[in-house]
Amino acid sequence: MGVYCSEGMNSKKWTKIGVPSCWELQGFGNYNYGFDYKTDKKTHDEHGLYKHEFSVPKEWKSKDVKIVFEGVMTDTEVKINGKPAGEIHQGSFYEFKYDISKLLKYGEQNLLEIKVNKVSSNTSINFAERNADFWIFGGIYRPVYLKVSPQKNI
Structure with missing residues (x-):
């Protein structure tokens, strides 16, 4: 993973950041402490955009391919090659995944876009x-990976 964009003066500029990590630890956004979201919501109203190009082997075309997110804070919209991977995920503290088998270009470059x-x-x-x-x-604070399985699996 690795490219991030935020609003503001550099909103058209993409910056490489480590994933998993919170964007505050990479120099973006504001530090917020628990209860202050009620009184200082303005500083919490942040979102980050991530993008990553990747390829998958042609041999995976006959497999089930899922993208797995172990933890993202908080609402997460995922697109593969410009198409939604599924509904927007809400919540921070549990794993979620999307079946992206039909969205991939096998043996070619693919674009993963994430809005958090x-x-x-x-x-x-x-x-x-x-x-x-x-x-x-805020951000993708736990690992993201592809899980590949046979089409018929338990």
Whole structure:
């Protein structure tokens, strides 16, 4: 993974960052502490854009290919080659995945695009995940990988 874009003066400029990592640790966004999201929501209203080019072997065309995210804070929209991989994922603390088998170009370059919102559009998620005594970070903070399986598997 590795390219990130934010709003502001350099909004058209892409910067390489490490993944997994929170964008605050890479010099982007604002540091926010748990309870302050209620009084200082403006600094929480951040989103980051990621993109990554990758290729997959032609031999994978007969397989199930899933992209797995072990942890992203908070709402996550994923596109493969400009097409949505699935519904926007909401929540920060559990793994989620999409079957991207039909979206891939096998033996060619593919484009992964990810938009991450630090604050969820679901108020119950914000209440559950933000109303606490810990730092609130944004970004892809756990590994992302492709899981390849036979089409018939358990």
